[in-house]
Amino acid sequence: MNITDILQSLAGRYVTQSFLHAFIAVIITDGALRAWKIEDPAVKQRFRILTVLFPIFSFPFYQLINPDRGSLLFRTGALFDSGRWMGMALFGVVPLHFFFLFLLAGTTLVFFFQELVPILKHMRESDTEVDEACDPAGKDLVDEALMSLPMARPRTVIIDDGDMVLFSSTGRAPTVFVSSGLLQALNREQVRAALAHEIAHIMRSRRPILLATFLLRMIMFFNPMVLVEFRRAVRNEEKICDDIAVSVTGRPDALAETLKKFYSSPGRSPDAAKKLLSTDVPLEEYSHDLQLESRITRLEKAGLKNRGGGWFPFTIVLLVMSAVCYFVV
Amino acid sequence: MRDRIRRYVYFTMTIVAVFVVLKTLNWIPLVLQQGTLRTYDSIEAVKAKLNIRDIRVPTYFPQSVTWPPSEIWAQTKPYVATLMVFRRAGTIGPALVISQAASDRTALDDRIRILQVKESVPYDLKGRNALLKVGICEQNDVCSRISWNEGNSAMTVTMKSSPFELIKIAEGLVP
Numbered sequence: 078m079n080i081t082d083i084l085q086s087l088a089g090r091y092v093t094q095s096f097l098h099a100f101i102a103v104i105i106t107d108g109a110l111r112a113w114k115i116e117d118p119a120v121k122q123r124f125r126i127l128t129v130l131f132p133i134f135s136f137p138f139y140q141l142i143n144p145d146r147g148s149l150l151f152r153t154g155a156l157f158d159s160g161r162w163m164g165m166a167l168f169g170v171v172p173l174h175f176f177f178l179f180l181l182a183g184t185t186l187v188f189f190f191q192e193l194v195p196i197l198k199h200m201r202e203s204d205t206e207v208d209e210a211c212d213p214a215g216k217d218l219v220d221e222a223l224m225s226l227p228m229a230r231p232r233t234v235i236i237d238d239g240d241m242v243l244f245s246s247t248g249r250a251p252t253v254f255v256s257s258g259l260l261q262a263l264n265r266e267q268v269r270a271a272l273a274h275e276i277a278h279i280m281r282s283r284r285p286i287l288l289a290t291f292l293l294r295m296i297m298f299f300n301p302m303v304l305v306e307f308r309r310a311v312r313n314e315e316k317i318c319d320d321i322a323v324s325v326t327g328r329p330d331a332l333a334e335t336l337k338k339f340y341s342s343p344g345r346s347p348d349a350a351k352k353l354l355s356t357d358v359p360l361e362e363y364s365h366d367l368q369l370e371s372r373i374t375r376l377e378k379a380g381l382k383n384r385g386g387g388w389f390p391f392t393i394v395l396l397v398m399s400a401v402c403y404f405v406v
Numbered sequence: 407m408r409d410r411i412r413r414y415v416y417f418t419m420t421i422v423a424v425f426v427v428l429k430t431l432n433w434i435p436l437v438l439q440q441g442t443l444r445t446y447d448s449i450e451a452v453k454a455k456l457n458i459r460d461i462r463v464p465t466y467f468p469q470s471v472t473w474p475p476s477e478i479w480a481q482t483k484p485y486v487a488t489l490m491v492f493r494r495a496g497t498i499g500p501a502l503v504i505s506q507a508a509s510d511r512t513a514l515d516d517r518i519r520i521l522q523v524k525e526s527v528p529y530d531l532k533g534r535n536a537l538l539k540v541g542i543c544e545q546n547d548v549c550s551r552i553s554w555n556e557g558n559s560a561m562t563v564t565m566k567s568s569p570f571e572l573i574k575i576a577e578g579l580v581p
Contacts, residue, residue, distance in 0.1 A: 081484045101424060108420030112413045148516040149479065149489070153443070157428040161435035161442050164484040172484075390417075397421055405428065 080174055084163055090147060090406070092181065092299060093159045095132040098402040099302035102128040105401070109394045118316035123391060125310035126290050129303050131395075133296050135402050146406060156404035184301040192304075193295075200248060215260030222269040226325060228276045235260065241338050245275040247282035262338050270322055270332035277321035281314065312368060319372055333376040336369050441482030452480045452488060461488055462506055462561065466578035468571050470494050471502050491517055502575070505562040518564040520549055531573070532580045540569055552576045 083089045106124045115121055139146055152158045163174040215235050223230050232252045236242055242256035253275045260268065281287065290310070297303035323329045435442045446452045449461055458480065467473060477491040477500075487507035494501040500517045520541040529538040529552065536554035543549040543566060550569040553562040554576075561579060565572045 101428075104424055105420065108424075109417055112417035112420065114413075145516075145519070148519075149443075150517065153445075153479075155432070156425065157432045161432065164442065164481075165435055165439050166483075393417070401421070401424060401428075 080172070080178070081163070084174055085160070091136045093163070093177070094136045094402075094406060095297060096177075096181075096300055096302065097157065097159060097405050098135045098398075099128065099132040099297070099300055099306070101402055101405060102131045102398045103302055103306060105394055105398045109390050113390045115390070118313040118320065120387075120391075122310050122313035122317065124394065125306050125313060126286075127391070127395065128306045129290060129294050129297070129310060131398060131402075132300065132303060133293055135399070139403055146403075152406050155406045156401065158406055160406075180301060181299040184304055185299050188298045188304060193298075215255070215257055218260055218265065218268055219255065219272070222265060222272050225269060226273055226276065228273065228280070228325060231276055231279055233272075243271055243275065243339075245278050247279060251279040251282070253279070259338065263335060264331075266326070266328055266331040267335040270326050270328055271335045273322035273325045274318050274332065274335075277318035277325075278314075280321070281318065287314075315368070316372060316375065319376060323376070329376040333373045336373050336376070339369055340366055439483055443479060443481035443487075446478045446480055448474065449478060449490075452478060456480055456482050456486075458482065458486060458488065460557070460559065462504075462556065462559070462579045464504070464575045464578035466574050468575070476500075489517070499566075501566050503562075503564045504575075504579070505564075506559045507562075508558065508560070518543055518549055518551075518566060520551060520564075529573070531576055534580060536576070538569055538573075556580065 084093060106128050109115075110121060110124060115124070143151075145151055152160060163172075163177065166172045167176075219233050219235065223233065231245070232250060234252055234254050236254055236256045238256040239258040240256055241259045241262065242254065243259055245251065245253045253272060255268075255271070259271070263271065291307075294303060294307050319332060322332055326332070436444060441456060446455070449463065452458055452461060471492045472495050473492070475490040476493045477489075479487075479489040479491075481487050485508040487505070489506075490504045491500045492502040492504075493499070503517045520539060520543055523539050523541040525538075525540045527538050529536045531552065531554055534554045534556065536552050538550065538552045540548070540550045547566050548568055549564065549566045550572045551562065551564040552569070552572055553560065555561070556579070561576075563572060563576045563579065565575070
């Protein structure tokens with residue numbers, strides 16, 4: 078059995094079509110987000126989750142309603158038949174399906190090393206007991222900030238580190254980790270905003286929809302479009318937690334100032350981040366700073382005007398992408 | 407109101423753009439690669455354009471089935487394959503399908519789908535080891551299929567009928 082036969086098998090068609098369906102779903106979704114000017118990160122995330130989940134179920138669903146979708150007649154009348162491109166060869170020598178498989182293999186490696194391994198590591202660390210009194214210097218500041226927040230108080234660990242460190246672990250014993258360096262750099266309001274943001278992450282990690290999305294997303298480990306969309310959904314999660322923190326503290330300016338401390342180079346301004354492409358900073362840092370900049374700009378806009386599109390655009394997008402992808406084989 | 411209409415227009419334009427791009431991308435391989443699967447008007451056209459010399463045509467042909475084929479499909483990429491679809495006089499759907507593909511590849515024979523195989527037996531077709539299947543197709547029609555290797559080609563003949571006529575047609579394809 079050679080590669081062409083594998084790609085024409087049921088499993089091969091699932092892999093190929095899920096890639097194409099994800100690609101089309103992303104374009105349609107992005108078009109809808111622009112058309113309806115949707116800015117609410119929670120609504121945006123709903124659309125992103127749709128594009129992550131849609132290609133998992135599209136092929137089996139279409140095959141169920143029409144087992145003849147793989148037939149010659151259907152493929153010839155289809156909007157797009159992947160078999161035509163897969164059968165082509167670059168300069169008559171290198172088959173195009175080789176590049177497709179190379180893309181899938183690359184995505185699988187990225188998924189494994191950048192998503193699965195860190196998550197497993199994170200889960201192991203979450204279950205590890207931490208010495209809560211490792212650096213009591215900022216304990217009073219943290220206690221004071223937590224007392225004033227109308228949220229369930231999580232375990233908090235102050236790490237003796239001069240760098241700007243702030244993260245939370247979820248797992249069985251959710252914990253907020255904050256470095257002494259960060260506590261020294263922030264005032265009381267900023268510490269409140271930072272902790273509120275992390276507590277929002279812990280609260281939302283208990284929503285089964287997010288966990289279910291991640292577990293299902295793992296089925297699409299080979300799909301580059303799903304990889305990108307899942308990361309965009311995760312970025313939306315940061316903005317959602319920003320919104321929760323602002324709604325609790327009422328101080329978007331404090332959260333914005335806190336985020337500015339996290340630029341990859343100390344003292345870098347948001348404007349400087351825009352010029353990063355012309356410098357020799359690593360791409361990862363550049364991407365990190367751009368994400369921060371987008372969040373800071375959003376917080377600094379007066380009053381976080383979230384514009385959602387409700388369920389109507391979502392339903393239209395789902396129907397349109399289902400109809401278009403049916404004819405993509 | 408105007409803003410709402412503008413949103414729908416913008417979204418519709420996105421869908422139209424997706425549609426046009428997909429159609430164009432689907433058309434490009436047909437232009438770039440002569441051997442991509444497509445329909446042809448006649449067997450002579452297939453021979454001339456794709457340089458496929460060995461296209462087998464049955465010497466026996468039942469009167470109920472119309473000649474020439476209602477559809478002819480052929481490709482040379484990713485492998486050489488031809489498909490001829492015949493109809494019965496006065497009907498629309500395919501009645502007989504003759505498929506010829508490179509011997510180690512999948513035949514393009516899905517125009518008549520046997521939904522339930524009632525019997526599958528080896529058959530000696532003029533000294534060739536053939537496999538004969540008899541079953542039920544859509545609308546409970548009896549249909550049968552015979553497949554064997556002929557030189558470098560995998561031959562498959564599928565017909566909406568009992569196997570008797572089918573075997574006669576298949577024997578007409580063997581030199």
